[in-house]
Amino acid sequence: MTQPQTAAALAGLRVIEMGQLIAGPFCGKTLGEFGAEVIKIEPPGAGDPLRNWRLLKNGTSVWWQVQSRNKQSVAIDLRQKEGQDLARRLIAEADVLIENFRPGTLEGWGMSPEELHRLNPGLIIARISGYGQTGPYRDLPGFGVIGEAMGGLRHLTAEPGRVPVRVGVSIGDTLAALHAVIGILTALYHRRVHGGAGQVIDVALHEAVFNVMESLLPEYSAFGAVREAAGSALPGIAPSNAYLCQDGWVLVAGNGDSIFKRLMGTIGRNDLGEAADLADNAGRVARVAEIDAAIGAWTQQRTVQATLDALSAARVPAGKVYTAKDIAEDPHYRARDMILQQPTRDGYTVDVPGIVPKLSVTPGTVRASAPHVGDDTEAVLRGMGLSEADIATLRAKEIIQ
Known part of the structure; x- marks a missing residue:
């Protein structure tokens, strides 16, 4: 009809x-x-x-x-x-x-x-x-x-x-x-x-x-905290960053509690995934440099596509950095x-x-x-x-x- x-x-x-x-x-x-x-x-x-x-x-x-x-x-x-x-x-x-x-x-x-x-x-x-x-x-x-x-x-x-x-x-x-x-x-x-x-x-x-600008002003008002530039990271949220692969960069957002465990299992770092102090975001923020280094060491051994395939299989949010060419060729678009x-x-x-x-x-x-x-x-x-x-x-x- x-x-x-x-x-x-x-x-x-x-x-x-x-x-x-x-x-x-x-x-x-x-x-x-x-x-x-x-x-x-x-x-x-x-x-x-x-x-x-x-x-x-x-x-x-x-x-x-x-x-x-x-x-x-x-x-x-x-x-x-x-x-x-x-x-x-x-x-x-x-x-x-x-x-x-x-x-x-x-x-x-x-x-x-x-x-x-x-x-x-x-x-x-x-x-x-x-x-x-x-x-x-x-x-x-x-x-x-x-x-x-x-x-x-x-x-x-x-x-x-x-x-x-x-x-x-x-x-x-x-x-x-x-x-x-x-x-x-x-x-x-x-x-x-x-x-x-x-x-x-x-x-x-x-x-x-x-x-x-999200919490920019309330954080200053409540704590006197001035948020500073942090490159590709998301301050106060971990892990969420850009990581270098063999042929480009991948963005990984592994900051959910269960997502973090799956991410650590995928990169062979169950020790981090099971660590009691990393079970929530506050603990992960305190050790963010260590976590980022572990993820980066894993991604640098792989291509962008291999990294994305592995993280997709583990249901970890990740994506490559798109250019205009990538957008034009992407079937989802x-x-x-x-x-x-x-x-x-x-x-x-x-x-x-x-x-x-x-x-x-x-x-x-x-x-x-x-x-x-x-x-x-x-x-x-x-x-x-x-x-x-x-x-x-x-x-x-x-x-x-």
Whole structure:
């Protein structure tokens, strides 16, 4: 029996995205994957700078193909009053506005939250910035890397005594984007279920990072303990570390009490597995250097695959350090639709990440490839009631593209 097709979870939700680069657009991307109509306003000409970030194919970043799928591009010059007027007309009919400009930018365009709520009382305004819309640092320029440092993450991402390193991706931006998504969905629920009005969601990059820093602050508050960089280990949890094999590294998480016994039996160290003082985590933490040395001595005699096979047979959580090549070739990624083949508007197909989270009834989808600058300007403006003559005049004034 054919199941009836269910509408996308966010179908009917209209989102105006005025952000650029990572944080704001990742928020819009996530909403778009679950059915929201996302209209991206970007400057005529070059458009969002992300179009030119990292590796380019046919003149456009392949990153762009992921970040802007399911979006419409409307190219409007927001530096001009007529462009600002167009944006206000779009926002007046929207459910959500996303922006990640420096605080005060919207206000300078005559689009403060108060002014926008007069136009559209139910509007949800998500504002992502380096330090938030208030506080002594609000006007300082902030990027994800600075948020990661201020949020406490950079201090921990290093080998002891060595320079703090970045995670390798712009994790501060994406964490802020995901917190903005949570805020938007919460505000929409409040508006729908409780009859609440629109509201402003204020997300600071450093606060989004700080929010996932686990016990960092409580440990300092209670004990004066400052958690320090520990390389690949997880301080206070043992054993959990990266161990060198003959041809690479393996991560092993043997910190459960029963798991630890199985791990020690697998590496031929039942003496450690049966030791009374190692029966719980506190005892293992006290002897972590000895335990790590024993595991490392065993892994160094084996290849990565042989190590993983042995630990899998013993039901010990372990995994190799994946590269992009490993991900692309992994059958589990493919089986869970986490690698999708996405056509582009430049005529080629590229492998891109699938959609997270996975919903059983209203899963996310890729409905449209990433647009060129201004691909949808005319269609969106016609939908606002502008005539062909109006559009031609705006284009002649270089207010739109």
